Amino acid sequence: MSGSGKKHTIVLAALRNTPLILFVLLFVCFGILTPDFFRYQSIENAVKQASYIGIVATGMAFVLLTGGIDLSVGSNMYLSTVAAGLCIQRFGLPGWAAFTVCIGVGIVFAATNALIITRLRVIPFIATLATMVAGRGLGRMLLQSRAISYPEAITSIGSARLWGVPYPIVLFAAILAAAWIMLHRTQWGRQIYAVGYNMEAARKAGINTVRISATAYVLCGAFASLGGFVSVAQLGNVNTGFGRGSEFDAIAAAVLGGISLFGGIGSIFPGVLLGAVMIQLVSTGLVSARVDLYLHSMISATIIFAAVAIDSRRTILLEKLQQRRIQIE
Amino acid sequence: MILSGELIHFGNITKEFFGIRALAGITLSMPSGQIVGLVGENGAGKSTLMNVLGGVFAPDAGSMIWQGRPYSPEGPADATREGIAFIHQELNLFGNLSIADNLFIDGFPRVRRLGVLKRGTANRLARQRLEAVALECPVNTPVENLTPGEQQLVEIARALGRNARLIILDEPTSSLTQNERERLFGLMNELRKGGCTLVFISHNLDEVLRMSDRIVVMRDGCVVSTGEKREYTVERMITDMVGRQINNLYPEKTSRASEEVLLRVEGLSRSGTVDDVSFVLHRGEILGLFGLMGSGRTELARILFGLDSFSAGNLEAIGRPLGGHKPAKSISRGLAFVTENRRDEGLLMEGTIESNVALAALRRRAFSRWSVWIRGGAIRERTLRTAGELRLHAADLRRQPARNLSGGNQQKAVIAKWLLTEPKILILDEPTRGIDIGAKYEIYTIMNNLAAEGAGILFISSELEELAATCDRILVMSNGRIHGEFSRGAFDEKAILEAAFEGLRIGGTKR
Numbered sequence: 001m002s003g004s005g006k007k008h009t010i011v012l013a014a015l016r017n018t019p020l021i022l023f024v025l026l027f028v029c030f031g032i033l034t035p036d037f038f039r040y041q042s043i044e045n046a047v048k049q050a051s052y053i054g055i056v057a058t059g060m061a062f063v064l065l066t067g068g069i070d071l072s073v074g075s076n077m078y079l080s081t082v083a084a085g086l087c088i089q090r091f092g093l094p095g096w097a098a099f100t101v102c103i104g105v106g107i108v109f110a111a112t113n114a115l116i117i118t119r120l121r122v123i124p125f126i127a128t129l130a131t132m133v134a135g136r137g138l139g140r141m142l143l144q145s146r147a148i149s150y151p152e153a154i155t156s157i158g159s160a161r162l163w164g165v166p167y168p169i170v171l172f173a174a175i176l177a178a179a180w181i182m183l184h185r186t187q188w189g190r191q192i193y194a195v196g197y198n199m200e201a202a203r204k205a206g207i208n209t210v211r212i213s214a215t216a217y218v219l220c221g222a223f224a225s226l227g228g229f230v231s232v233a234q235l236g237n238v239n240t241g242f243g244r245g246s247e248f249d250a251i252a253a254a255v256l257g258g259i260s261l262f263g264g265i266g267s268i269f270p271g272v273l274l275g276a277v278m279i280q281l282v283s284t285g286l287v288s289a290r291v292d293l294y295l296h297s298m299i300s301a302t303i304i305f306a307a308v309a310i311d312s313r314r315t316i317l318l319e320k321l322q323q324r325r326i327q328i329e
Numbered sequence: 330m331i332l333s334g335e336l337i338h339f340g341n342i343t344k345e346f347f348g349i350r351a352l353a354g355i356t357l358s359m360p361s362g363q364i365v366g367l368v369g370e371n372g373a374g375k376s377t378l379m380n381v382l383g384g385v386f387a388p389d390a391g392s393m394i395w396q397g398r399p400y401s402p403e404g405p406a407d408a409t410r411e412g413i414a415f416i417h418q419e420l421n422l423f424g425n426l427s428i429a430d431n432l433f434i435d436g437f438p439r440v441r442r443l444g445v446l447k448r449g450t451a452n453r454l455a456r457q458r459l460e461a462v463a464l465e466c467p468v469n470t471p472v473e474n475l476t477p478g479e480q481q482l483v484e485i486a487r488a489l490g491r492n493a494r495l496i497i498l499d500e501p502t503s504s505l506t507q508n509e510r511e512r513l514f515g516l517m518n519e520l521r522k523g524g525c526t527l528v529f530i531s532h533n534l535d536e537v538l539r540m541s542d543r544i545v546v547m548r549d550g551c552v553v554s555t556g557e558k559r560e561y562t563v564e565r566m567i568t569d570m571v572g573r574q575i576n577n578l579y580p581e582k583t584s585r586a587s588e589e590v591l592l593r594v595e596g597l598s599r600s601g602t603v604d605d606v607s608f609v610l611h612r613g614e615i616l617g618l619f620g621l622m623g624s625g626r627t628e629l630a631r632i633l634f635g636l637d638s639f640s641a642g643n644l645e646a647i648g649r650p651l652g653g654h655k656p657a658k659s660i661s662r663g664l665a666f667v668t669e670n671r672r673d674e675g676l677l678m679e680g681t682i683e684s685n686v687a688l689a690a691l692r693r694r695a696f697s698r699w700s701v702w703i704r705g706g707a708i709r710e711r712t713l714r715t716a717g718e719l720r721l722h723a724a725d726l727r728r729q730p731a732r733n734l735s736g737g738n739q740q741k742a743v744i745a746k747w748l749l750t751e752p753k754i755l756i757l758d759e760p761t762r763g764i765d766i767g768a769k770y771e772i773y774t775i776m777n778n779l780a781a782e783g784a785g786i787l788f789i790s791s792e793l794e795e796l797a798a799t800c801d802r803i804l805v806m807s808n809g810r811i812h813g814e815f816s817r818g819a820f821d822e823k824a825i826l827e828a829a830f831e832g833l834r835i836g837g838t839k840r
């Protein structure tokens with residue numbers, strides 16, 4: 001059994017580290033296709049551009065871990081940055097105040113989700129689908145479908161550096177660290193995993209499941225608006241399409257990073273970091289490989305689909321292998 | 330009748346579900362520092378009473394007095410706070426989390442202002458609690474990697490950590506090996522010595538009699554008798570439980586195996602689980618498959634039914650080869666599989682009884698036109714008839730969810746589901762586990778009748794006695810292989826057990 005045992009161990013290790021392996025594969029692939037890929041500058045750029053999706057995906061991870069889903073994060077990004085932009089335009093708010101407005105709107109938006117899901121008991125998919133449409137509609141109404149630009153004071157932060165590292169990356173790193181601590185080193189975080197594994201058992205164990213899920217949605221919304229702000233600080237303006245499709249990117253980044261859509265399984269680090277950078281790698285990689293622009297979304301969708309499909313096969317395989325191992329032992 | 334030193338007193342507790350009376354005015358006291366054996370058939374109201382005590386259900390009427398004070402829990406959390414721990418048959422643990430996390434999930438040691446966990450303190454406390462239940466295991470082990478027996482110890486450690494004064498153990502031994510049982514019993518005695526009261530619910534009456542200080546017998550939502558252990562024998566408990574004398578635990582065997590082969594298995598293998606298994610199942614035969622947990626019995630059944638694939642060997646059902654098949658094909662070829670775990674694999678718990686019973690047979694011409702349009706009337710009529718034949722007791726087949734049935738009736742619903750497909754080969758995996766004597770008797774009778782009508786039955790069980798009483802032949806499986814075959818008339822308990830352990834002994838050197 002030692003020979004097959006060793007093989008099993010290798011297969012198991014590979015399956016447990018699929019996010020890392022996928023990441024390396026993608027990295028090498030695009031590296032070969034595009035000449036400048038391995039330069040520090042382009043790697044830094046990739047991480048920087050991935051930072052906003054990474055922040056949103058971190059929030060999404062909380063919700064996915066409880067076994068829920070939030071489709072409204074893209075609209076949340078749009079509405080909260082629109083609100084902040086309007087406050088700057090109309091009332092001349094300074095940057096920090098606009099930032100507070102942005103996060104505040106994000107939290108209120110998400111609290112609505114939490115309320116609908118936990119109090120009215122609408123399933124998360126439908127509840128957040130509704131707020132996704134409603135949120136975008138509200139944002140458009142406020143702007144009359146125009147774009148809004150952010151002042152220099154804020155966009156300069158997007159390209160500023162702290163100790164030589166771009167601000168968005170610093171922020172992303174801080175968020176990752178905070179999220180990791182929350183999930184692994186606080187009771188709330190451990191209870192998130194418990195709720196996602198078995199809601200009924202969690203209730204019986206005396207966990208306030210309503211509060212746990214609600215805070216997960218609120219945090220997700222807060223992170224979504226933060227991600228939106230970071231993105232706008234880099235782009236300079238908010239157009240009507242801003243944040244559209246970001247929910248897909250955020251969910252894909254989290255799942256690519258090993259967070260299970262069924263809840264209770266997966267970790268923020270390094271999973272979500274790798275997932276977010278992978279999503280970004282695909283789109284920047286396609287640009288630098290000079291692939292036809294019209295094919296971009298098809299190709300990135302295929303890559304993401306393949307990765308997620310591998311992930312679900314992986315879960316089944318892991319289960320089978322572990323089952324077998326226990327029986328042999 | 331308030332006893333001195335009583336811990337909990339139930340006063341006239343009543344509870345109804347769907348118009349069926351689950352508890353009909355229970356008045357009962359339990360003293361502290363004792364093991365109370367609670368027995369009764371499924372549906373007698375044991376679980377309901379304990380759920381009322383554990384705060385899962387609120388009673389419709391009546392009151393409870395806990396440690397001298399009125400007690401009316403609003404939820405499980407209240408019961409926990411009062412020192413009442415309920416260890417359910419399906420454990421309430423989180424497989425994705427470590428032992429330490431599971432022990433403290435509702436209250437970690439924390440740094441006060443920040444809310445950050447004290448990992449070191451938690452681990453140290455967790456180690457102490459594992460010591461109290463004599464479980465030697467690193468505290469960061471994920472719970473899903475533990476055996477059922479070890480998981481149970483974790484659950485007990487969790488209860489002890491919350492200073493439980495009363496621990497309810499609902500069928501704690503049904504999924505344990507013999508060694509694990511003894512370990513649990515040792516722990517139960519220790520806990521009693523420490524002043525804990527334990528309520529021990531089990532269908533294994535020998536175990537109840539051995540472990541308990543007091544016995545409480547329930548029937549039809551009432552306490553029919555209670556008293557000291559010395560007043561009881563297993564026979565008296567049975568008589569009290571069913572309300573009449575039971576002379577036969579098993580029906581008279583009326584079926585006889587014919588020569589005609591229904592299922593032929595040759596050299597069947599699947600790496601790691603089943604190894605070169607060959608046997609035949611005849612028409613009219615009840616073939617027992619005995620083995621310890623993890624011997625590969627269930628895995629073999631899953632392969633036969635097409636749930637798992639096999640890497641080598643031949644399978645033939647009713648004269649035609651069967652291979653690379655899916656359950657749908659198995660069903661159309663006349664196979665049926667009553668799984669071991671009725672809760673997760675046998676029933677859609679939220680679905681109505683009727684929808685559950687109709688599920689496997691929906692494609693049959695009798696129940697749908699072109700397998701598309703459902704014939705509701707035919708299904709209703711047939712469900713009603715089958716439920717009647719099986720004596721499935723339910724308030725309303727069309728509206729009551731399967732979840733609300735007692736264990737024995739749930740098992741009958743699973744069997745009814747397969748009877749609607751009119752199976753020729755029926756595989757039953759532990760069909761009598763966790764159900765009461767009356768329901769067991771009825772299930773043996775159903776098997777007997779099916780075999781007499783010409784079906785072949787593969788009966789998987791870890792209870793040798795029931796196999797010996799019902800089967801024509803017994804195969805013994807161990808470590809994925811068949812290690813013995815015994816014919817009726819030559820059943821030798823010692824030889825069968827030896828065969829069951831044989832594979833384990835040589836297994837170490839062979840693999």
